[in-house]
Amino acid sequence: MIGRLNHVAIAVPDLDAAAAQYRDTLGAEVGPPQPEPDHGVTVVFITLPNTKIELLHPLGADSPINGFLEKNPSGGIHHICYEVDDILAARDALKASGARVLGSGEPKIGAHGKPVLFLHPKDFTGTLVELEQA
Numbered sequence: 001m002i003g004r005l006n007h008v009a010i011a012v013p014d015l016d017a018a019a020a021q022y023r024d025t026l027g028a029e030v031g032p033p034q035p036e037p038d039h040g041v042t043v044v045f046i047t048l049p050n051t052k053i054e055l056l057h058p059l060g061a062d063s064p065i066n067g068f069l070e071k072n073p074s075g076g077i078h079h080i081c082y083e084v085d086d087i088l089a090a091r092d093a094l095k096a097s098g099a100r101v102l103g104s105g106e107p108k109i110g111a112h113g114k115p116v117l118f119l120h121p122k123d124f125t126g127t128l129v130e131l132e133q134a
């Protein structure tokens with residue numbers, strides 16, 4: 001079902017500092033901050049030869065990453081995103097297998113303008129999984 005690794009997301013307490021570290025210390029190609037109000041985060045994408053890193057910072061009091069950063073104040077790996085050819089078919093198959101799809105269960109438009117869904121970390125070996133329509 002899952003295809004390419006689209007991105008690994010890292011929640012960070014200071015977005016400018018993290019972006020500068022990837023750009024200046026690690027020599028990576030770093031994009032601009034991108035507010036995503038529908039998701040309660042601001043993101044910065046880092047383009048690597050084989051995948052992307054998504055730096056995440058809370059946007060608003062109800063951000064879904066507030067709790068994560070409270071527990072991990074220095075930041076940490078927050079989720080991994082896999083591409084799927086048919087996100088509705090993937091969702092239905094995963095639900096039938098007993099996995100919990102987060103939120104309303106309907107895909108939202110993600111940072112790349114494509115439908116995304118999230119799967120509960122407790123159902124995937126402690127890892128929050130994002131699915132993105134390829």
Ligand SMILES: CC[C@@H](C(=O)O)C(=O)SCCNC(=O)CCNC(=O)[C@H](O)C(C)(C)COP(=O)(O)OP(=O)(O)OC[C@H]1O[C@@H](n2cnc3c(N)ncnc32)[C@H](O)[C@@H]1OP(=O)(O)O
Nearest residue numbers: 036039043064067068078102110111112118121126127128
């Ligand atoms: C920019 C758009 C998009 C893209 O296109 O790329 C994005 O990436 S948006 C990214 C942010 N959005 C989301 O994360 C949406 C889905 N997330 C959620 O709905 C919630 O964050 C959550 C996963 C349900 C967690 O909610 P929270 O209230 O913070 O925690 P809980 O208390 O409910 O947690 C239960 C349990 O799970 C553990 N946990 C929480 N987050 C993670 C995580 N990221 N990775 C691994 N484990 C996680 C948490 O520690 C709890 O465990 P116990 O303490 O053992 O009970």
Ligand SMILES: [Co+2]
Nearest residue numbers: 009054081130
């Ligand atoms: Co993501």
